[in-house]
Amino acid sequence: MKFEGFYQKSTKILLEIRFNNNKEFFHSIKDEYASYVHEPIKLLAENLLDKIKDMDKDFGDEIKISRANRDIRFSKNKSPYKESKWFFLRKGNISTIEYHRPNYFFEITPDGYMYGLGFWPGPGGMGLLRARSMAKGAAGFEEALKAYKKQNAFELEGDMYKKIFFPELPEEKNDWLQRKSLTFIKSCGNDELLYSPELVDSVFNDIKAIHPVYQYLDKISG
Numbered sequence: 001m002k003f004e005g006f007y008q009k010s011t012k013i014l015l016e017i018r019f020n021n022n023k024e025f026f027h028s029i030k031d032e033y034a035s036y037v038h039e040p041i042k043l044l045a046e047n048l049l050d051k052i053k054d055m056d057k058d059f060g061d062e063i064k065i066s067r068a069n070r071d072i073r074f075s076k077n078k079s080p081y082k083e084s085k086w087f088f089l090r091k092g093n094i095s096t097i098e099y100h101r102p103n104y105f106f107e108i109t110p111d112g113y114m115y116g117l118g119f120w121p122g123p124g125g126m127g128l129l130r131a132r133s134m135a136k137g138a139a140g141f142e143e144a145l146k147a148y149k150k151q152n153a154f155e156l157e158g159d160m161y162k163k164i165f166f167p168e169l170p171e172e173k174n175d176w177l178q179r180k181s182l183t184f185i186k187s188c189g190n191d192e193l194l195y196s197p198e199l200v201d202s203v204f205n206d207i208k209a210i211h212p213v214y215q216y217l218d219k220i221s222g
Contacts, residue, residue, distance in 0.1 A: 147212035
């Protein structure tokens with residue numbers, strides 16, 4: 001099926017959950033949640049994945065969609081339901097944030113939406129990124145940097161280590177290698193595009209521009 005856009009009711013439902021985060025309320029709107037939140041994000045993920053696989057025949061990632069329920073076992077926040085909805089495109093049946101390979105993601109909230117490319121492999125994975133990117137004869141890092149610099153949709157985020165690993169390198173390289181994780185992210189408000197079928201092409205075109213970064217991170221983490 002074709003994605004036709006989110007509904008005004010999609011963000012309204014998420015906002016209502018923010019202020020009525022309890023089992024009784026969620027059960028009263030669970031059918032609407034399925035129709036206006038879960039189903040459209042599922043279609044967006046499916047349409048987007050089809051486009052990426054057409055572009056990259058080796059792309060083997062699968063769709064992982066968030067559940068409505070929050071895991072509150074180890075959280076100080078005991079609100080039982082998420083006030084956002086997201087999906088990852090990633091290999092394997094893994095839904096935790098820490099994941100040793102890169103993944104594309106999309107999230108809708110009451111206030112807007114965001115999407116991008118995440119690389120959150122933990123200290124070992126970032127150490128591997130540094131080692132393989134700086135290895136003699138390593139290929140791909142320069143091309144990934146060029147692809148990132150050429151696009152204008154995503155901003156690089158991620159906490160930085162205080163230790164300077166490679167003081168001799170230029171800032172543009174250390175901007176990657178000093179980080180504890182890499183998140184290439186675009187954040188948007190509740191604009192007209194969110195409610196339009198054109199969202200698929202807009203997200204895909206941004207992903208297409210940064211896909212060499214995905215391919216490099218996937219290669220070095222494999």
